[in-house]
Amino acid sequence: xxxxxxxxxxxxxxxxxxxxxxxxxxxxxxxxxxxxxxxxxxxxxxxxxxxxxxxxxxxxxxxxxxxxxxxxxxxxxxxxxxxxxxxxxxxxxxxxxxxxxxxxxxxxxxxxxxxxxxxxxxxxxxxxxxxxxxxxxxxxxxxxxxxxxxxxxxxxxxxxxxxxxxxxxxxxxxxxxxxxxxxxxxxxxxxxxxxxxxxxxxxxxxxxxxxxxxxxxxxxxxxxxxxxxxxxxxxxxxxxxxxxxxxxxxxxxxxxxxxxxxxxxxxxxxxxxxxxxxxxxxxxxxxxxxxxxxxxxxxxxxxxxxxxxxxxxxxxxxxxxxxxxxxxxxxxxxxxxxxxxxxxxxxxxxxxxxxxxxxxxxxxxxxxxxxxxxxxxxxxxxxxxxxxxxxxxxxxxxxxxxxxxxxxxxxxxxxxxxxxxxxxxxxxxxxxxxxxxxx
Numbered sequence: 327x328x329x330x331x332x333x334x335x336x337x338x339x340x341x342x343x344x345x346x347x348x349x350x351x352x353x354x355x356x357x358x359x360x361x362x363x364x365x366x367x368x369x370x371x372x373x374x375x376x377x378x379x380x381x382x383x384x385x386x387x388x389x390x391x392x393x394x395x396x397x398x399x400x401x402x403x404x405x406x407x408x409x410x411x412x413x414x415x416x417x418x419x420x421x422x423x424x425x426x427x428x429x430x431x432x433x434x435x436x437x438x439x440x441x442x443x444x445x446x447x448x449x450x451x452x453x454x455x456x457x458x459x460x461x462x463x464x465x466x467x468x469x470x471x472x473x474x475x476x477x478x479x480x481x482x483x484x485x486x487x488x489x490x491x492x493x494x495x496x497x498x499x500x501x502x503x504x505x506x507x508x509x510x511x512x513x514x515x516x517x518x519x520x521x522x523x524x525x526x527x528x529x530x531x532x533x534x535x536x537x538x539x540x541x542x543x544x545x546x547x548x549x550x551x552x553x554x555x556x557x558x559x560x561x562x563x564x565x566x567x568x569x570x571x572x573x574x575x576x577x578x579x580x581x582x583x584x585x586x587x588x589x590x591x592x593x594x595x596x597x598x599x600x601x602x603x604x605x606x607x608x609x610x611x612x613x614x615x616x617x618x619x620x621x622x623x624x625x626x627x628x629x630x631x632x633x634x635x636x637x638x639x640x641x642x643x644x645x646x647x648x649x650x651x652x653x654x655x656x657x658x659x660x661x662x663x664x665x666x667x668x669x670x671x672x673x674x675x676x677x678x679x680x681x682x683x684x685x686x687x688x689x690x691x692x693x694x695x696x697x698x699x700x701x702x703x704x705x706x707x708x709x710x711x712x713x714x715x716x717x718x719x720x721x722x723x724x725x726x727x728x729x730x731x732x733x734x735x736x737x738x739x740x741x742x743x744x745x746x747x748x749x750x751x752x753x754x755x756x757x758x759x760x761x762x763x764x765x
Contacts, residue, residue, distance in 0.1 A: 412612035417594035432545035434518025437573035442515040443476035444607040458509035460500040461486040462493040463517040542567040569596035655710035700728035
């Protein structure tokens, strides 16, 4: 995400490299490039101008410390202003009320139904809630069915009235149903609508009045850029929503919506969708997003994703096996499964500082582990537990069974051996490790 903007901003800061101090001339030149980068990212012109004016004022008002270079100071100022532009701090969803009612709004095709499923899944798995999904899109063919499929997949109940054409009464009845069945969160998925469609806008305003939601969320397709921001303003004028959801942030996002929307509607971005899977939903942290835009990675989010998949008991068991030199291919396979659960591989790698730029033109397939998994699954239990028994004929059988080659099997064996050594060293007593290095 934001690859083009990140690249342009990095080129802008290069103007200051080698400069001994910040001056009005070199700052003006740098910020001219920064403004162009923002405009190319489809950021509103006034917002881009105000942003660069603020950065210029702060840059010229500061002395460069001996430990900093002018380019480093400029990156720091731009980083802080980017975070401020996107809201400064994350804002949580309002779950007060019994049940708490969340009303979804937005254009058709923005991803409301998919996001409703993702949000319900997050509230169930991470916050211990008992959500109810409500199908209030009575216009789009198969919309009710889509929500039912998601609900079945996530094991979350879906309330619908297939024969009713009144979203208001469906929503009201759903809340009664939730109270009877002890659902503490009700997520109302409505039809997509244009802000210029008076009848549809009146309808969603009527739904809001009837159910009095604790939270109204406006879902935006982040790939639509500045158009999304203009639409958000029109919706906000009618609904006074509480927060924005940016979907499809894993696509070819220029960044205009993320950077402009807070300034235009003065409402926080609360969540971002980063993929098609039902767990591809992240809380929006302005500071972390500023880190990623400026190529600094996002180690905190990476660690948080790892912790979500982290099993303490399993980790202790694995540590004992590594210490006894008993780490085998079953353990190796288990670690691969945990990495896959963390999300899109390229997205994960881009969270490591400096990796986003390095991977810009590299196509990392999410199926990259399939060959490795096929090779391991082609081994017998004895071979997985004791890789040392793998001779030439066994390797040939494994290659045939997995649809790979002897070269790929040997490569995996070498990688496994290196991984085992590294893990063994990581669990060693520091004094023992020092003694080994001295030999």
